[in-house]
Amino acid sequence: MSKRAEGTFTLDVWDAEKPYDERDGITFTRVHVDKTFSGGLAGTSNAELITVVTENPAAYVGIERFQGTLDGRTGGFVLQHNAGGEDGKPWLTWKIVETSGTGDLEGIKGEGQIIIHEDGGHSYTLDYELD
Known part of the structure; x- marks a missing residue:
């Protein structure tokens, strides 16, 4: 059965x-x-x-390592990002x-x-399964 975690994060x-x-109006950049x-x-x-920047919204791919708790369970995992416009x-x-x-x-x-969000803040949803 899938669960959902929601919240916010700061950069x-x-x-x-x-x-x-x-x-040709396209820029590639590495970002930490x-x-x-x-x-x-x-x-x-x-x-x-x-990241890829053009005259339209940027796109990016990435790998992220999270460490902390998820609904009270301690540990970590890796997230693979895909973004565009x-x-x-x-x-x-x-x-x-x-x-x-x-x-x-x-x-x-x-x-x-x-x-x-319009004010620049970030929130997330994560649907997950864990035994």
């Missing part, structure tokens, strides 16, 4: 390197991100992203990397989304 670090590819989560997920994470509106999804769960979160599976 503590957004460290973008100098773009490594800029041609650190976050603090609250809500169903409580803890910290770090992520490595590859359609008709000027961003979409951001994430999926738990299979077999990446540690501690009390070993065996976790799931996916969710990140929501960026």
Whole structure:
């Protein structure tokens, strides 16, 4: 049976390197991100992203390692990000990397989304299964 965790997170670090590819109005950049989560997920994470910027909303892919608690269970897991835009509106999804769960979160599976609010705040949903 699937459960849902919801909450918010803050971007503590957004460290973008100098773009490594800029041609034809398209820019590729590597970014290191650190976050603090609250809500169903409580803890910290770090992520490595590859971003694409055009005249439309940016797209990115990334890998993020979360460490903390999920609904009271302590451990960690890895999230795979995929994000882009359609008709000027961003979409951001994430999926738990299979077999990446540690501690009390070993065996976790799931996916969710990140929501960026008009005020710049971030929230998330994570639908997951855990024995």
